[in-house]
Amino acid sequence: MSTSKRPKTEARAGRIKLADVATASGVHYSTVSRVLRPGSKGRISDAVAEHVKAVARELGYQPNSVAASMRTNSTHSIGLIVHDMSDPVYPPILTGIEEVLSPQGFAVLVGNTGYDIAVEMDVVNRMASRLVDGIFLATTRLEDPIVKRCQDLGIPLISVLRQTLSRDTPAVINDCLGGMRALTRQVLAWGHRDIAVILAPQNLSTGRERWRGIRDVLTEHGMTLPEHRIVYVEHMSADQGERAARSLLNAQRPPPEVIMCVNDLVAIGAIRACRAAGLNVPLDVGISGYNDIPLVDMIDPALTTVRMHLQEIGKAAGKMMLAHLGSEAPSPATVRIDAELVLRASLRNLNG
Amino acid sequence: MSTSKRPKTEARAGRIKLADVATASGVHYSTVSRVLRPGSKGRISDAVAEHVKAVARELGYQPNSVAASMRTNSTHSIGLIVHDMSDPVYPPILTGIEEVLSPQGFAVLVGNTGYDIAVEMDVVNRMASRLVDGIFLATTRLEDPIVKRCQDLGIPLISVLRQTLSRDTPAVINDCLGGMRALTRQVLAWGHRDIAVILAPQNLSTGRERWRGIRDVLTEHGMTLPEHRIVYVEHMSADQGERAARSLLNAQRPPPEVIMCVNDLVAIGAIRACRAAGLNVPLDVGISGYNDIPLVDMIDPALTTVRMHLQEIGKAAGKMMLAHLGSEAPSPATVRIDAELVLRASLRNLNG
DNA sequence: TTGTACGCGTTATCAC
DNA sequence: GTGATAACGCGTACAA
Numbered sequence A, B: 001m002s003t004s005k006r007p008k009t010e011a012r013a014g015r016i017k018l019a020d021v022a023t024a025s026g027v028h029y030s031t032v033s034r035v036l037r038p039g040s041k042g043r044i045s046d047a048v049a050e051h052v053k054a055v056a057r058e059l060g061y062q063p064n065s066v067a068a069s070m071r072t073n074s075t076h077s078i079g080l081i082v083h084d085m086s087d088p089v090y091p092p093i094l095t096g097i098e099e100v101l102s103p104q105g106f107a108v109l110v111g112n113t114g115y116d117i118a119v120e121m122d123v124v125n126r127m128a129s130r131l132v133d134g135i136f137l138a139t140t141r142l143e144d145p146i147v148k149r150c151q152d153l154g155i156p157l158i159s160v161l162r163q164t165l166s167r168d169t170p171a172v173i174n175d176c177l178g179g180m181r182a183l184t185r186q187v188l189a190w191g192h193r194d195i196a197v198i199l200a201p202q203n204l205s206t207g208r209e210r211w212r213g214i215r216d217v218l219t220e221h222g223m224t225l226p227e228h229r230i231v232y233v234e235h236m237s238a239d240q241g242e243r244a245a246r247s248l249l250n251a252q253r254p255p256p257e258v259i260m261c262v263n264d265l266v267a268i269g270a271i272r273a274c275r276a277a278g279l280n281v282p283l284d285v286g287i288s289g290y291n292d293i294p295l296v297d298m299i300d301p302a303l304t305t306v307r308m309h310l311q312e313i314g315k316a317a318g319k320m321m322l323a324h325l326g327s328e329a330p331s332p333a334t335v336r337i338d339a340e341l342v343l344r345a346s347l348r349n350l351n352g
Numbered sequence C: 001t002t003g004t005a006c007g008c009g010t011t012a013t014c015a016c
Numbered sequence D: 001g002t003g004a005t006a007a008c009g010c011g012t013a014c015a016a
Helices: A018-025 A029-036 A046-059 A065-072 A090-104 A117-129 A145-153 A176-189 A205-220 A238-249 A264-276 A310-326 B018-025 B029-036 B046-059 B065-072 B090-104 B117-129 B145-153 B176-189 B205-220 B238-249 B264-276 B310-326
Strands: A077-082 A107-112 A134-137 A157-160 A171-174 A195-199 A230-232 A258-261 A286-288 A305-307 A334-337 A340-342 B077-082 B107-112 B134-137 B157-160 B171-174 B195-199 B230-232 B258-261 B286-288 B305-307 B334-337 B340-342
Touching: A018 A029, A018 A046, A029 A046, A065 B065, A077 A090, A077 A117, A090 A107, A090 A310, A090 B090, A090 B107, A107 A117, A107 B090, A117 A145, A134 A145, A134 A310, A145 A157, A157 A310, A171 A176, A171 A205, A171 A310, A176 A205, A176 A258, A176 A286, A176 A305, A176 A340, A195 A205, A195 A238, A230 A238, A238 A258, A238 A264, A258 A264, A264 A286, A310 A334, B018 B029, B018 B046, B029 B046, B077 B090, B077 B117, B090 B107, B090 B310, B107 B117, B117 B145, B134 B145, B134 B310, B145 B157, B157 B310, B171 B176, B171 B205, B171 B310, B176 B205, B176 B258, B176 B286, B176 B305, B176 B340, B195 B205, B195 B238, B230 B238, B238 B258, B238 B264, B258 B264, B264 B286, B310 B334
Parallel strands: A077 A107, A077 A134, A134 A157, A157 A171, A171 A334, A195 A230, A195 A258, A258 A286, B077 B107, B077 B134, B134 B157, B157 B171, B171 B334, B195 B230, B195 B258, B258 B286
Antiparallel strands: A107 B107, A305 A340, B305 B340
C-alpha cells in the first residue's frame, strides 16, 4: 500500500511534478513551490533553495501551468480576435503584441472569425471558457455585441485598429482621420477635382473616420462628392475593391481623375478593374490606398498610401494590456498612433 | 457556518460553476456534469437532462475548461511555431489549421521565434508547461533539437513546410523537388543557359530540395553551375535577397540571364537589386521565385513562381493532427502537396 | 525557515 | 439513473 504510485489516469506519462522534486530533494513540496516562485511569502534558506533548484533542473521539472491557473485564476494567456489572419494588416499587429507579452510569460491565442459574427461570438465564449486574462479585439464595430459580451463576462478588452462609438473600451488605433486628411489635401494640391471614393461599411470607426477625413478636407475646399462617385465594399478585400471600382467605371460617365480607396487591398482591386477597363494608372486614373501593406511599393504602379505602423500599434496594445491587467481601474483611454503619407507612382501631380 | 460562501480567492468574480447550476436544478453536480457532457457513462432521464440544460442556459453557465484540463490532461489546445507571422507564407497555413481544428474545439497558440533558436526552445518549453496537446512546427531543420525536445517531452509533433532528414516525424510539405524541377525545365525550354541561383541554408529540407530540383534538371541537360553563380541567404527575406543578388551582379562578369530565387521574398529583393544596378527585368535578367505569395502577381514585373497551396497544407496538417491525437500510433507519414508552376512576366522566352 | 492542510472546478469511479 | 467521493497539481494561509 504505502504511497500507491500507480498512474491512475493513463495520460500522466511520467511528467515530473512538484512532489517528485520534493521527495528527490528531501523537502516538502510546498517548500519547492516557494523556491521556484520568486516572490513567495516565507523566505527560504539559500542552501535549500540552491539544492532544490539543482534537483529541479536535473529532473527536468516543468511546472504544470494548468494546475497553477486553477489555483490563481489566471492563465497568462490572451486572445487575439481577427477576421482572417491572411489579411496582411493583422500579422504585424500579432508580432507587436507578442514582442511585448511573450517576455512576460503570456501566450497568444488567435481566433479567426471569417467575417461571421456568430463565429466571433463563439470564439469569445470559448476564450472565456479557457479563462483568458484578456482579449484584443481587432474587429470592433461602432456598436459591438462582442464588446458587450466581453464586458458582461468581465474579460478585460482592448480594441485594436478600431474603436467603439461610445469609446467605452480602451483602444489603440491609427489616426485615420489625420491620415486621410493629409492624403486628401495632397490629392487636391496635385490638381485633382473629379474624385471618387470606395468606402468601407460605416459601422466601423475606420470606415467612418477615413470617409470623414476625405469629406472634411473637401468641405474646406467647398467641394462635395456626387452620389455616383461614392461606392462601398462589404469587406476590405481586393475582390470587393475590384467589383466596386467596376461599378464606378461602368457608368455612362467619363472615369474619375482619382479613386481614393479605403485600404490597400481595395486599391489593388481597383487597379485591376482599371486595367480591365483599358485605363492606365496613373495616367487615366489615379489610385490611392491606406495601410502600406508589404509589396505595395513594388506593384505596378507603386501605390500611394498611408502608412499605419501596425507593429507599433501591436506593441502599444500589448503594453496597454499589461497596464490594465495590473491595475484595478481599466481607464478606457484611446491611444492614436500617427499615420504617415507615402507618395508613390499611382497618383500623379496634374500640375507637374 | 453552513457552507461558507465567502470568496476565498478574490478573483473568482462570480463565475457560475457546476455546483451552482446543480443547486439551482436540485440535483447533484455530478449529474450536471453528465448531462452537459454527451458520452458520459450513466445515462440520464430525458426529463432531468432537459431541466438541467435549461437551468444551465438560464444561468449562463460556461464550463471552466482549465479545470477540465486538470482532470483530463488534455487542454484541447495546440501550438504553432513560426519564425515570424509577418512572413506571408505563414498566415494561410494558420487559416487552414484553424479551419480544421476550431470546429473540433481546439485553440491555436501562436509562437514567434524571431529566427532565434534559444527563443524557440523557450517557446516549446512554455507550450509544454501549458500542456498543449500537440505542436505544429514550421521551422523544422534537417537535424532539429526542437524536434528532439518535443519527442523527449512526448508532445505530438507535426512538421509543416519542412521535414527532418530522418523523416522521424509526420509532416505536410510542399513538393519542392517537383516544383523546382518544373520551373527549371521551363527556364531551359525558354532558352536560358547562364543561370544563377540564390539558395536558402542547406540545413532546411526546403532549401535543399529546391536546390536539388534545379541541379537535377541541369544535370539531365549536362549542365552544372559555376561557383560564382551560386549564392546563399541566411533567412528568406527581401533584404537578404537584395544583398545576395547584389553580390551576384557586382562581379566583374556580365549579369546572368536569369536568377532563380529560393522564394518570393528573396526574388523581390533580387528585383530591387537589379533595378538598382540599372538592369531591366526581364529584358536584361529574368527572375523567378517560389511560393506565390499575395501581390506578386501585381508587382512590376509580375513574378514567375511556383504556387504552394499553403492553406491546403494547413488543412492537411490539421487533419493529420486530429488523426494522431486519436490513435496511439503516430505513424510518421510525409504528405506532399502538389506545386504548381505560375508563369508571369518576370521570366521571358528567349526563343519567342 | 519549513511543514500541514485545504481548496480551485472538473471528471471518473464507485456505490446505491 | 443518480449521488457521493476521490483524484488532478499547485498555491498559500496558518501552524509549528
